[in-house]
Amino acid sequence: MNLDSETKAVELPDDHGTELRLWLRLLTCTTLIEGEVRSRLRERFDVTLPRFDLMAQLDKVQDGMTLSDLSKRMMVSNGNVTGLVERLVESGHLDRRTSETDRRVQFIRLTKLGRAEFRKMAGEHEKWIADIFGDLSPKDMRELMRLLAKAKGSAQRAAKARTP
Amino acid sequence: MNLDSETKAVELPDDHGTELRLWLRLLTCTTLIEGEVRSRLRERFDVTLPRFDLMAQLDKVQDGMTLSDLSKRMMVSNGNVTGLVERLVESGHLDRRTSETDRRVQFIRLTKLGRAEFRKMAGEHEKWIADIFGDLSPKDMRELMRLLAKAKGSAQRAAKARTP
């Protein structure tokens, strides 16, 4: 019996099962963690993940950011950010200021209250994440970082190839 | 100078920066790929990712599944599945049949049309995923699978500890 033809008979011409399983595992893993973080944010601080993420972006800068910057960094649509910011201004966490040189542009900043609350949440959040990844060794984490970077690069290459 | 105390001075008492960066990279990577898949499904087949996912679950079985099974497998809420199924029944892709032994239960199946369309989509989808992960070697993929499994286990452990 020819082992080679045997193998070919089992393997279909284009077998991409490995990639598919990898993608499903990646998705499951992220969904699981995201759900856990979402629950904890809700229970502990009564805040949603998108609001937390938006505040996290703003906490990194001192003098504010435009809506476009926010939507690029958060990888969500412009209209989405409009709504999120609106609700966070409403609740007193954010502050909008129209640019003086370009009246289309608005600079969004954390208010004093917003920054204080965010810092409090971020402290706990960081501990949750450390707990969630607690079973991974430093070496595991380094390796995972490296492979995810590679996967990200690969995905960006594929996305670019489709939309030149 | 004492190197040890030097190190301690730099490292904060609880530094969880690595875990946090890892989580952000995982999230970015998944969001990127998910967005790409979503776009392609929309452009090519005018279908949403949740609908595709739901049909993927149903394609795996012959004789249908209950709404509860679906919501567990998809890791989304019950009410969410109710709405998704409703729209897919509407469009002729799904078929509902009330259980004869328990009138609360409904078995959901793909229709002939639904299965045919799903198979067509799934074939292309698999190629997209293979392309998206194309830069990873088989060894990279094996290693990534292993580390993600470990991360998943760790997250499940953490989630369970919070909700006993």
Added chain:
DNA sequence: GCCAATTGCTTGAAGCCTAAAGAAATTGCA
């Protein structure tokens, strides 16, 4: 200066998603 193209943001329609409350059916236990 003029005006077409671009940029920054908002709006509207549609769909996705959750938590919580509730309706209907079944189960299990006294």
Added chain:
DNA sequence: TGCAATTTCTTTAGGCTTCAAGCAATTGGC
């Protein structure tokens, strides 16, 4: 049997998300 607890599913209110269309302001080429 009787009925309380549970299970399955739907509904509702609110928020998130996208895409496409639209408005207002700015820019750049002429």
